[in-house]
Amino acid sequence: MGKRMAAKRVGWGGVLIVFLFWLLWTGMTGTAFVASLLGFGRQIWSYTFVPVDAVLLEKGIDESDDDKPFVKYRYVVAGKEYESTRINFAYSSTNSREYSEEILPPANTGEKLTAYHAPRDPATAVLTRGTTSLDLLVPLFLLPFHAISVGGALFFIDFWRSRSLGRPWLGVSVCENDINGTLIKFYEVSPLVAALIAMGGVAFVLIFVVTMIPSVWLPSSLKAPLAWGTVALAAVFAWRKAQQTSTRLFFDPFRNTLTYSPSKSGIEQTFDLQSLEAVTRVTSGSLLTDGEKGPTIEIALAVGEGKRLSLLKAQDEEFAERIVDWLSGLLKIGVRQEVTQEDDDFEDEEFNAGYDEEDDEEDDEEDDEEDDEEDDEEDDEEDDEEDDEEDDEEDDEED
Numbered sequence: 001m002g003k004r005m006a007a008k009r010v011g012w013g014g015v016l017i018v019f020l021f022w023l024l025w026t027g028m029t030g031t032a033f034v035a036s037l038l039g040f041g042r043q044i045w046s047y048t049f050v051p052v053d054a055v056l057l058e059k060g061i062d063e064s065d066d067d068k069p070f071v072k073y074r075y076v077v078a079g080k081e082y083e084s085t086r087i088n089f090a091y092s093s094t095n096s097r098e099y100s101e102e103i104l105p106p107a108n109t110g111e112k113l114t115a116y117h118a119p120r121d122p123a124t125a126v127l128t129r130g131t132t133s134l135d136l137l138v139p140l141f142l143l144p145f146h147a148i149s150v151g152g153a154l155f156f157i158d159f160w161r162s163r164s165l166g167r168p169w170l171g172v173s174v175c176e177n178d179i180n181g182t183l184i185k186f187y188e189v190s191p192l193v194a195a196l197i198a199m200g201g202v203a204f205v206l207i208f209v210v211t212m213i214p215s216v217w218l219p220s221s222l223k224a225p226l227a228w229g230t231v232a233l234a235a236v237f238a239w240r241k242a243q244q245t246s247t248r249l250f251f252d253p254f255r256n257t258l259t260y261s262p263s264k265s266g267i268e269q270t271f272d273l274q275s276l277e278a279v280t281r282v283t284s285g286s287l288l289t290d291g292e293k294g295p296t297i298e299i300a301l302a303v304g305e306g307k308r309l310s311l312l313k314a315q316d317e318e319f320a321e322r323i324v325d326w327l328s329g330l331l332k333i334g335v336r337q338e339v340t341q342e343d344d345d346f347e348d349e350e351f352n353a354g355y356d357e358e359d360d361e362e363d364d365e366e367d368d369e370e371d372d373e374e375d376d377e378e379d380d381e382e383d384d385e386e387d388d389e390e391d392d393e394e395d396d397e398e399d
Contacts, residue, residue: 032142054113056107059072088127098214143199154170166322168319184251190242275303275304276301277302280338284296297313297317
């Protein structure tokens, strides 16, 4: 009885559910991004503001509103008195008492300080002009959430582009040149995805690190630049690491050769293009339907002398089929399907239980049939013996 079944594929229904969740998530994070971007733009606009003498009426920190700082000051422009409660145009919620204390003006209530108002709108005023390093922390806090949104966008782009290209868009890089040849890179993880994950993960950790380090140890003016520098380095490192773990194929049309460089050893091997036999798809392990365990599909090139050049491994059957069909058409060679037996003891109790019960039922039915046949044979023998005895008795009576 066949126990290998086709792996589940993500249908359009699943894609639609993911798309709706992505739209909701992106809408929320996008709103926060637009708010912070507008605030940053108005911070730059405040460089054009005109200074004016003002009197501080009140200041403090509202503990009931995420330690949000508040102020109130009065100033006079062209003989008209104005009041304002704006410190600057930056995103106002810091969720940190330490940062709120840094934002507040050093003046005490009733003391004079300098405010800045818009030249054409005196009612619009701030206490600090321009941008500060603290303005860079808000995008850092939002970066992990934006990374999820961008990752979802990459998923849908790959879903669409892979169907138009006939091959995966992420994870495979093709550089075609009629003069030099064609270079194909198979990545274990796409460099773009690796950099995105590194940026989001490091930024998420730095959110807590930055808020926990006191300004006495590290000035606030240095926290944001150092944090963003760390995020950038993490992204570059992840990108380069993903580039280094790629398996490369280079087709030279002039020499009619194929150069193979595996990701692990990096040792180049050169083969004649005529030695290519087929694109092999080697499936090992059981194909299960529970989504928890599944097969490992290795895609390779079969060359002469029984050699096999491993390109990549996948557990998504649709992804593997797309790669195999694309390579077969590109190299103009056939496809070879192989199934290994090395993982026959790969079991899932719940999945195989049904098969065991069916096998037991079949065995019981076979045993019953054999027993019935034996019983029939014994009955036939007994009938024959009885007939023989009756015949003998009749012969004796006749004699």
